[in-house]
Amino acid sequence: MASPTAETVARTDWYTVTNVDAVPSPALLVYPDRVEENIRRMIQIAGGVDRLRPHIKTNKLPEVVRMQIDQGITRFKCATIAEAEVAARCAAPDMLLAYQPVGPNVHRFVQLVQKYQSTKFSALVDDAETIRALSKASTAADVTLDLFLDLDCGMHRTGVAPGPKAIELYRQLAGSPGLRAAGLHVYDGHIRDSDIAARTASCDAAFAQLAGLRDELVRDGLSVPEIVAGGTPTFPIHARRSGVQCSPGTSVFWDLGYETLLPDLDFSPAVLVLTRVISKPSANVLCLDLGHKAIASESPHPRVELLGLSDARAIGHSEEHLTIETPRAGEFPVGSVLYGVPWHICPTVALHQEAVVIRNGRAEERWQVVGRARTITV
DSSP states (O other): OOOTTGGGSOOSGGGOOTTGGGSOSSEEEEOHHHHHHHHHHHHHHHTSGGGBOOBOTTTOOHHHHHHHHHTTOOEEEESSHHHHHHHHHTTOSEEEEOSOOOTTHHHHHHHHHHHOTTSEEEEEEOOHHHHHHHHHHHHHHTOOEEEEEEEOSSOOSSSBOTTHHHHHHHHHHHTSTTEEEEEEEEOOTTOOOSSHHHHHHHHHHHHHHHHHHHHHHHHTTOOOOEEEEOOSTTHHHHTTSTTOEEOOOGGGTOOHHHHHHOTTOOOOOOEEEEEEEEEEEETTEEEESOOTTTSOOSSOSOSEEETTOTTOEEEEEOSSOEEEEOTTGGGOOTTOEEEEEESOHHHHHHTOSEEEEEETTEEEEEEEOGGGSSOSOO
């Protein structure tokens, strides 16, 4: 399971839980002091809280949203209406649903705006019919919806390419009853170069497409109030641009994938998985209770880095089991506890109903992962 930079992950005993017998496995462990430090580093890189619109899809936890608010962050971004409601329940002042509402979600988004009037909500659009549907729903409900035009600057997942069609859609958005053009949004998640110079060049080239469109819209007399750009890999690059809101997400918890991929970013793992040896099928093989239901499994191995056991190699993974091979297997009797840094923390968090909070080396309480639900009340 070792990665090329696995030794960069801290191997001290900061993660050890002294009352581990009170924690059933598999479990998600949150270390709030490290979370708070990662938030401080996000603010430092951004150059201030006004430059940040962090994505909460990584944490999905009301307590973490409140930590960010306590440090002065007022704008947030999310992927689901349930995540938006988590933030609204925390009295977040501003929440962007970075997802185009379609079908019943058009009316759910309107209901969200009606129910939580102290939060300013916005959403993304990239389609003429969706703009018409949102205009119809907002006028019927007597509300005004703020909408960003979502641009595709190279990822080819969502958005409209900068050009004549984008201008036409933005003009339609700005002129539709019940709607307000909030600005432009771009997610450049395809830019993941490990070399910061290469990543910067790719990011600048992609952003130039947005900047050109913005300038053309302004020349046409259209207002572009806000620009929201990027994720965690391009965060330090967009942070150098004036007038751009940055949207890091993973950085609040960090993970082995970005630790490996982005050596220039100085964040620390703040969430781990706890697992136990449940069987020893042969001399060099351990079976752990860390199956697909407890650790994100969309990527190839290594899916987790077991702290203190970097020579372990995954040889099997199924719904409830992870089997690993290590010459040190004899050191770990059945019932032994291991701690791991997930390769991809975001979907790992979503697999757990609750997170165990570790303070001063002890499991003290449990936080419900509220944002993993598809529906809360709206």
